[in-house]
Amino acid sequence: MNDFGFYCLTAALLVSLYAFLVSILAGKKVNPILAQSGENAIISSFVLVALASASLISLLIQSDFNNEYVASYTSLDLPRAYKITAFWGGQTGSLLFWTLILTVFSTIVVFQNQTKNRELMAYVCAVLASVELFFLSVLTFVAPPFATLGAQRPADGSGLNPLLQNYWMVIHPPHLYLGFVGFTVPFAFGLAALISNNLNPVWIKTTRRWTLVAWLFLTAGIFMGAHWAYLELGWGGYWAWDPVENASFMPWLFGTAFLHSVMIQEKKGMLKVWNLVLIVMTFEMCMFGTFLTRSGVVSSVHSFAQSNIGSFFVTFIGLSLAISLYFLFRRLQTRQLDPEQRLTAFFSRESSFLFNNLLFLGIAFAIFWGTVFPIVSEAVRGVKVSVSLPFFNNVTLPLAFALLVLTGVCPLIAWRKASVKNFKRNFLYPLIAGILAIPVVMAWGVRGLVPVAFFCACAFVFATVVWEFWKGARARQAAKLENEQPEPFYHAVYMLATTNKRRYGGFIIHVGVVIVFVGIIASSFFRTEQDFVLKPGETGKLKSYTFTYKSFGQRRQENKDIALARVDLFKNGKKLATMRPEKHFHFKGEQPQTEVDILSQFDEDFYIVLVGWDDADAATFKIYINPMVSWIWFGGFVIALGTLFVMVPNRQRRALARTMRQVERHAA
Amino acid sequence: MGKGRFKLIVAAAIVVAGISYLMISGISQTTVYYYKLSELMARPSANTDSVRVSGKVVSGSIKKDSRTMTVDFVMADNNVRIPVRYTGIIPDTFKDDSEVVLEGKLDAERTSFEAHTLLAKCPSKYESQFTSETGREHQKKYGIQSDFRSISR
Numbered sequence: 001m002n003d004f005g006f007y008c009l010t011a012a013l014l015v016s017l018y019a020f021l022v023s024i025l026a027g028k029k030v031n032p033i034l035a036q037s038g039e040n041a042i043i044s045s046f047v048l049v050a051l052a053s054a055s056l057i058s059l060l061i062q063s064d065f066n067n068e069y070v071a072s073y074t075s076l077d078l079p080r081a082y083k084i085t086a087f088w089g090g091q092t093g094s095l096l097f098w099t100l101i102l103t104v105f106s107t108i109v110v111f112q113n114q115t116k117n118r119e120l121m122a123y124v125c126a127v128l129a130s131v132e133l134f135f136l137s138v139l140t141f142v143a144p145p146f147a148t149l150g151a152q153r154p155a156d157g158s159g160l161n162p163l164l165q166n167y168w169m170v171i172h173p174p175h176l177y178l179g180f181v182g183f184t185v186p187f188a189f190g191l192a193a194l195i196s197n198n199l200n201p202v203w204i205k206t207t208r209r210w211t212l213v214a215w216l217f218l219t220a221g222i223f224m225g226a227h228w229a230y231l232e233l234g235w236g237g238y239w240a241w242d243p244v245e246n247a248s249f250m251p252w253l254f255g256t257a258f259l260h261s262v263m264i265q266e267k268k269g270m271l272k273v274w275n276l277v278l279i280v281m282t283f284e285m286c287m288f289g290t291f292l293t294r295s296g297v298v299s300s301v302h303s304f305a306q307s308n309i310g311s312f313f314v315t316f317i318g319l320s321l322a323i324s325l326y327f328l329f330r331r332l333q334t335r336q337l338d339p340e341q342r343l344t345a346f347f348s349r350e351s352s353f354l355f356n357n358l359l360f361l362g363i364a365f366a367i368f369w370g371t372v373f374p375i376v377s378e379a380v381r382g383v384k385v386s387v388s389l390p391f392f393n394n395v396t397l398p399l400a401f402a403l404l405v406l407t408g409v410c411p412l413i414a415w416r417k418a419s420v421k422n423f424k425r426n427f428l429y430p431l432i433a434g435i436l437a438i439p440v441v442m443a444w445g446v447r448g449l450v451p452v453a454f455f456c457a458c459a460f461v462f463a464t465v466v467w468e469f470w471k472g473a474r475a476r477q478a479a480k481l482e483n484e485q486p487e488p489f490y491h492a493v494y495m496l497a498t499t500n501k502r503r504y505g506g507f508i509i510h511v512g513v514v515i516v517f518v519g520i521i522a523s524s525f526f527r528t529e530q531d532f533v534l535k536p537g538e539t540g541k542l543k544s545y546t547f548t549y550k551s552f553g554q555r556r557q558e559n560k561d562i563a564l565a566r567v568d569l570f571k572n573g574k575k576l577a578t579m580r581p582e583k584h585f586h587f588k589g590e591q592p593q594t595e596v597d598i599l600s601q602f603d604e605d606f607y608i609v610l611v612g613w614d615d616a617d618a619a620t621f622k623i624y625i626n627p628m629v630s631w632i633w634f635g636g637f638v639i640a641l642g643t644l645f646v647m648v649p650n651r652q653r654r655a656l657a658r659t660m661r662q663v664e665r666h667a668a
Numbered sequence: 669m670g671k672g673r674f675k676l677i678v679a680a681a682i683v684v685a686g687i688s689y690l691m692i693s694g695i696s697q698t699t700v701y702y703y704k705l706s707e708l709m710a711r712p713s714a715n716t717d718s719v720r721v722s723g724k725v726v727s728g729s730i731k732k733d734s735r736t737m738t739v740d741f742v743m744a745d746n747n748v749r750i751p752v753r754y755t756g757i758i759p760d761t762f763k764d765d766s767e768v769v770l771e772g773k774l775d776a777e778r779t780s781f782e783a784h785t786l787l788a789k790c791p792s793k794y795e796s797q798f799t800s801e802t803g804r805e806h807q808k809k810y811g812i813q814s815d816f817r818s819i820s821r
Contacts, residue, residue: 345672346679358680362687369691373699384702386720391698395690402683417672531757533735591761611757614734622757 002067005055006146009096012048012103013136015041019129027122027196035122039110042125045132046103053100056145057087065157068147069093075159075588077559085170086160091294092143094173095309098290099135101181106132109185117206123192131184134316142309159588162560168228175221176248180286182214183255187283190276194327199336204262204275209647215259216643218252223636234594234609236529236624238632241392246371247289250364254282257360260410264353268415269340273332274357280324285364287317292371345417352410359403366395393524401454404517407510408461411503412468429467434460446526454521458514465507472496501646508642515635522628529624535617542623545606546570547579549619561585562595565610565619569599581610581621605629700771705745709778716774721781723748725788727764743768743781754783762788 019041026034056069060083065071073090074083082089088097106128113121139145163169186207193203225248230238239245258278264271291313331337343350370387377385412426437459438452446452473492480487487495497504532540534549541547550566564582568575582595599606607624614620703711705723723745730741738755739762752770762768772783 343673343676346675348672351672351676354676354680355683358683362683366687366691366694369695373695385699386702387695387699391694394698395687395694398690399687531737533737618734620734620737620757 001055001059001062002064002146002148005052005059006144008048008052008055009136009139009144009146012045012052013133013140015045015048016129016132016136019045020126020133023122023126023129027126030122032118035118035125038122038125038129042103042106042110042129042132045129045136046107049096049100049103049136052145053087053096056093056096057084060084060086063157065155066148066150066153067145068149069145071149071154071157073157073160075157075559077587078157078160078165079558081170082160082165088173088177089160089164091309092139092145094177095135095139095143095294096145097174098177098181099132099139101177102128102132102135102184105181105185109188113206117189117202119198120189120192120196120203123195124188126195127188127191128184130320131188134312138309138312142312159559159586162584162586162589162593163232166228166232168224168231172221172224172228175217175224177221179214179216179218179221179248180251180290182210182217183251183279183282183286185210185214186258187279190279191324191327194276194324194331197331197334197336199272199331201262201265201272204265208262211255211259211262212643212647215252215255216640216647218248218255219636219643220640222248222252223633227633230629231596231598234596236527236607236609236622236626238523238629241367241370241389243371244293246367247292250367250371251282251285251289253360253364253367254278254285257357257364258282260353260360261357264350268350270343270350272337272339273328276324276328276337278357280321280328284317284321287313287320291317347413347418347423349410349413349415349418352406352413356403356406356410359399359406363396363399363403366399367392370395397450400517401457404454404457404461404513407513408457408464411506411510412464426467427464430460430463433463448525451521451525454517458518458521461510462514465511468507469493469496469504497645498651501648501650505642505646508645509639510642512635512638512640512642515638516632517635519628519631519633519635523626523632526627527624529622531611532621532623533618534621535619540621540623543625544571545625546573547608547623549621550578552613552617552619559587560589561587563610563613565613565621567608567621569606576606579606579608581608583610583612600630602630603628705743705750706748708774709748709750712778716778718771719774720769720771721774722767722769723750725762725764725766725768730762730764732758743770750779750781752781752783754786756784756786759786759788762786 019038022034022041023038025031026038056067059067059070060074061080063070063074063076063083069090069092070086073086073093078086086093088094106125109124109128110121113124117124186203189203189207193199222245225245226238229240229245258275261271261278262275265275291310294309294313343354345351370391373387374385377383408430409427414422434456437456441452441455446455473489473496476492476496477487477489480492528543530542532542534540536549536551539546539548547570548568550568553564553566555562555564562582562584564580567579567581569577569579577599579597579599581597584593584595586593594609594611596607596609598608604625604627607626609622609624611620611622700718700720702720703722705721708716708719708721721743723743726742726744726749730739732739736755737757738753739758740751740753742749743752754770754772766788769787770781770783771785772781774781
């Protein structure tokens with residue numbers, strides 16, 4: 001099985017090399033037969049990589065410790081589900097997983113474009129094949145998943161990191177990878193448009209759904225990662241600006257900027273160069289993110305390895321960036337990328353989108369700088385430094401605030417030039433709502449300029465969305481009434497949203513963003529934490545909660561011992577729950593792992609950590625009261641729903657496409 | 669160039685300048701320098717208000733008070749020694765001879781250290797079980813960092 005996987009992978013390397021070369025040739029010679037051959041090679045590389053992945057999974061299930069990867073990341077006592085998910089739990093496995101997703105996506109692209117975008121496809125295949133080629137080279141020469149231990153074969157493996165043995169950790173990396181890899185598709189089309197000199201916005205339109213899918217997975221992956229950190233790392237928070245967290249957030253920022261600025265190109269024919277730059281940067285950031293996670297160049301809670309794949313990644317990122325920029329500069333000279341219209345007014349939708357982009361990129365650059373500064377400092381000055389949370393918080397907070405306000409402004413401000421009348425029509429009531437929010441949140445006990453300002457902005461953005469739905473639905477009702485077909489309000493809202501899914505789905509996403517912001521601000525500014533040392537029977541008190549340490553317990557599971565404390569939790573004298581914070585002692589792990597217990601409520605989370613215990617029965621607890629954390633998860637859910645809503649095909653458009661196809665068939 | 673366009677460029681320049689300012693001032697204000705104890709003591713000019721320093725726990729020097737969650741011990745590195753006081757949750761890996769990384773403040777006379785963060789790794793963690801050290805190597809970091817999470821504030 002091991003040899004089989006190795007041969008499949010080697011064959012895949014050769015096939016993707018063939019796909020790369022033949023696709024370039026097909027593009028140069030405009031030869032459809034060569035292009036077809038390149039596409040077939042892409043499909044074959046998918047089959048080969050899938051077979052290699054299947055063999056690695058079967059080795060993992062069989063616990064064949066002759067395989068170095070299996071021995072390093074699993075053990076006999078590991079539950080079977082985690083044996084399978086160890087496929088993406090370690091260094092080489094996750095790179096293979098990356099490659100697998102890439103070949104799947106490439107194959108789908110090939111099938112989607114059998115009869116369309118033929119002028120682009122040869123170079124699209126060349127770009128996709130080059131990325132495949134890169135990953136397969138890494139898997140062949142630097143990080144082979146089928147390396148064997150031979151005589152060193154251990155009786156038992158070293159086991160999967162206990163922190164990774166968690167449901168969220170099982171589903172979180174695949175989401176991130178689907179997002180990372182997904183952005184390769186629009187990148188391939190963008191670069192193909194540049195190389196083949198087909199600079200009409202077809203590359204954007206045809207990859208719109210790919211971009212959305214990639215964005216959705218990346219977004220979901222980031223939320224899941226935050227959720228995992230909250231449950232598993234036991235420090236009471238969900239985001240620490242860790243290099244690997246930043247690694248997923250930077251491509252997200254670029255991708256989000258791209259999603260917004262393509263609208264300007266589609267509607268106005270502006271920002272053509274900018275969009276190409278953005279998609280190139282999004283792709284490079286995805287590669288950089290994989291590099292950060294996988295190279296161990298920055299020590300981090302989540303990064304898994306220290307290895308020499310770093311230089312490969314740096315070379316690939318540099319090379320792909322240089323090639324993209326080279327073609328971009330060449331095409332700039334032909335003036336095909338010149339804007340069809342000029343920006344004229346400061347108060348206009350065009351310029352508000354420009355600022356939206358500026359802010360997204362500003363945040364991304366600040367995070368990039370903070371993440372790489374320790375590396376640069378050590379390399380240049382020989383001084384080790386760490387850039388900590390305050391840097392990231394201080395920089396992102398004002399930018400995020402401006403971005404939040406723009407979330408309300410961008411979609412409603414008039415194109416070309418906004419008049420005072422337009423302002424009043426769209427923003428007067430939302431502005432009043434934002435101002436009214438001040439006394440409301442103050443009455444709630446919120447103090448401090450920053451949180452009050454953020455809550456105001458949230459109220460303002462939410463009000464703009466409600467107001468927009470209201471105005472639209474009323475206008476629709478009025479029009480229907482004129483035609484003597486009265487329509488109930490809820491139906492008007494439904495029809496309004498479904499006839500322009502892109503616009504109204506966007507509003508749903510923005511509402512999700514507002515909910516997330518409320519949760520982040522509340523939980524960051526108003527969290528309470530305290531340590532307690534309690535003996536059994538003793539009671540502690542924090543805010544409106546009282547809690548009694550009842551007893552200490554122990555139990556054993558197949559791969560670990562568990563120590564737990566039972567703590568009865570009361571609020572205002574009423575019993576809420578029995579909390580069971582635990583400490584897990586994995587037989588394979590080197591140190592105990594904290595399992596927190598959380599009572600998650602609508603308004604706040606009660607978060608309890610069993611820190612330790614001494615010989616005199618006294619246990620130490622750390623307790624956090626985190627306001628509105630559940631809003632973050634709920635907001636993430638709303639964002640996902642909104643994105644799905646945008647992606648649902650339009651009924652009319654689908655019907656139209658069907659008729660077109662029938663017409664074509666008749667004509668043929 | 670129209671008036672609107674001019675305003676736009678000015679506004680964009682202001683935004684870019686603001687972002688640059690935030691980045692540059694942020695780095696200089698919040699960067700924490702990382703030294704070995706001997707390096708720190710050899711650099712009289714180093715900023716000692718917020719510094720991260722590594723060394724070893726001197727055997728037998730640990731004095732714990734679990735009620736107040738305070739621990740006093742002596743840290744050593746290359747024949748340089750300094751008494752340390754730390755208040756907070758003590759990680760399980762903190763023992764005699766552990767490697768520790770402290771974050772905190774060196775007092776003005778440079779004779780004692782007040783730590784607000786303590787990370788520790790056992791000496792045993794440097795031995796790996798077998799040759800595949802990639803995963804191992806990282807587990808060390810991993811565990812230490814997660815401890816760091818649970819005790820930093």
